[in-house]
Amino acid sequence: MSKVVHQGWLVRFGRRKIGRSFIRLRYFVLESRLLAYYKRQPKDNMLPSKTLVIDGNCRVEDRGLKTHHGHMVYVLCVYNKKDKHHQITMGAYTIQDAMTWKEKIELVIDQQQDSLTAKHRKAFASCDFDMDNVGNMSFSDHESPPEDEEVNQPTLLRRTTIGNGLVSRMVIGPPDSLHDWTKEHDFGLSNQNDASQVYSRKHWRLVRCQNGLRIFEELLEVDYLRRSYTRAMKAVGVVDAKCEAIFGLVMSMDGTRFEWDCSFHYGSLVEEVDGHTAILYHRLQLDWLPMLVWPRDLCYVRYWRRNDDGSYVVLFQSREHPNCGPQPGFVRAHIESGGFKISPLKSRNGRPRTQVQHLMQIDLKGWGINYFPSFQQHCLLQMLNSVAGLREYFAQTDDINAVPRIPVMLNMTTDSVSLKKDHKPQEGDSLTTSLDQARADNRTSVMLDEESDEDDDYQIPEANSDDVSAKAETDAKQTVPEEELEDQIDLSSFSGNLRRDDDDKSRNCWRVPDGKLFKVRSKNFPNDKSKITAGKFLMELVAVDWLKDSKRMDHVARRQGCAAQVASEKGLFCFVVNLQIPGSTHYSMVFYFVTRHLRPGSLLQRFVDGDDDFRNSRFKLIPSVSKGSWIVRQSVGSTPCLLGKAVDSTYIRGAKYLEIDVDIGSSAVANGVLGLVCGVVTTLVVDMAFLVQANTSDELPEQLIGAIRLSHIELSSAVVPDLGNNSSTE
Incomplete structure (x- = not known):
């Protein structure tokens, strides 16, 4: 067996025959001359699902970030340039993983x-011929390397700045209309007569130091500025974290952004142009006289790249899009230029350090707003303070060196975004409904199927995916994959006395929260104690009884x-x-999670059929108070708890069910917290996730059985069940 150069879990990215993309979790192994992947970690003489021979004709193509059911992965394509249809497309959830695999594969290439070059040189040196006849000499095709072998330039096409276009784009750098403010020092090389660069050359002066940041304002060498022109401002700070971790947060548009960006309301993906360019919709949270000033939103193009020095550049500029028209109740602001530059610095005391520059040149629009410069400056400073938010976010995080997760973004549907002429705003007319629906769709979508054999040997090259006809794309959108159809459960047959309501403002109800709100043990937890956001639930919550x-x-x-x-x-x-x-009145909150079958040999199946000692050592609860007073949040916390060890738990195994009766009153500590919570239960929104704790590498990463969000529960709404004479005990 050849020497293993690198191995690990990645996702295989491809397209079905009808044109829809899919991803599968697979175990990749890179050897000295072979790249292969398996459905599970290989043992003994297990045969791979697919292989690709690595030789000097192979190339690694960067395809940037790709979206699948709202999940984003960093995609690489390894192919042989003599036969581009023979390829393996692989993806990683982190940029650091993708870069490691890219470097390892390029090293093997x-x-x-x-080796091929040395072989040809040796063959050439061993030839004994008359130099006078060299002009009449010729070599057969199979004895000489192909013309496009690039023996003298082995890394010309492979070692490129990511997102800088020699492979993944037809032009170098960002789109032509997008101003790259990070290259302003190269102004002397640009076209001085280009009207679009009238304000490109920027000089900066320090205007203040705030929250540990240096705030700069643009100085312009012009005699007159129109009133509508807004000066650019930028904040510069140092964050004790790796560039990749900061980049992951900057690119995110999910709930993690609320923890460091005070100007963020929410955002969504309008269109994915390519792996490095996307159109985004973004709502701003600005608190300058909110009773008088309408809120602002943005539609802009975002482009990113990774430079050869390890720095990241993220550029913003406003852009109109047919699927992202003006929204009722919002004023559409305009970004002239903006973005982040994330550059590595030398570490200090063993801790990574990164310089973060955040530039914004934005026109907030609106009638008469230009007469209030304090509004413009206040809003700009609020956005620039996100650099301080990044610094504090990592300063209060123990897992500084954890590899970041590529963010999840929600698709914006045309119907919920476009403003038509005959559209009349109605109560609740907002993107909130569409975003909630998108979250629900993402939860129920099939992302990873470790046992599926479908399409293992069939992939359509990404470059040729546009050849799929419009009809095929339409049919694909209307066709439910067979495995998804089989896994669907008819929820109409199940009912409980506590109602389900997906509206965030509803009371005395339950809903299913996003699994990404919870963190579980990762595959590498035994080594580095790292955790990842949870993914798809193993079972579906169908009813709740109170x-x-x-x-x-x-x-x-x-x-x-x-x-x-x-x-x-x-x-x-x-x-x-x-x-x-x-209590004086005993209450029970009962959750019913359902699945079609338990996979034999899985951790969940072993838990269901195991003994009580094993169950007590593995059954885990992850609590979280989403809404409530500070003292309740601190008392409940969000630390995972092994219920079997904390309180008395009784396990009842039926023919087609397992019931776990958790007696919260059996623990004095739990009883004290419960007394505090019950007094204010009508004001709380509580999230709970249940799972079986994974300890070994074969069991990891952890997966949630299911989760629930309880909103403002009323004690008076509980009902007395008909349990029979012997079904209750003291």
């Missing part, structure tokens, strides 16, 4: 090319007509969690 009685309620799953019994009649398996709350 270089070694093969050097019960009360004068006695503690045990074994509620045997009630006729409950969700567990309905699931059993349908041949489904139900996982029941019964949280028992003691």
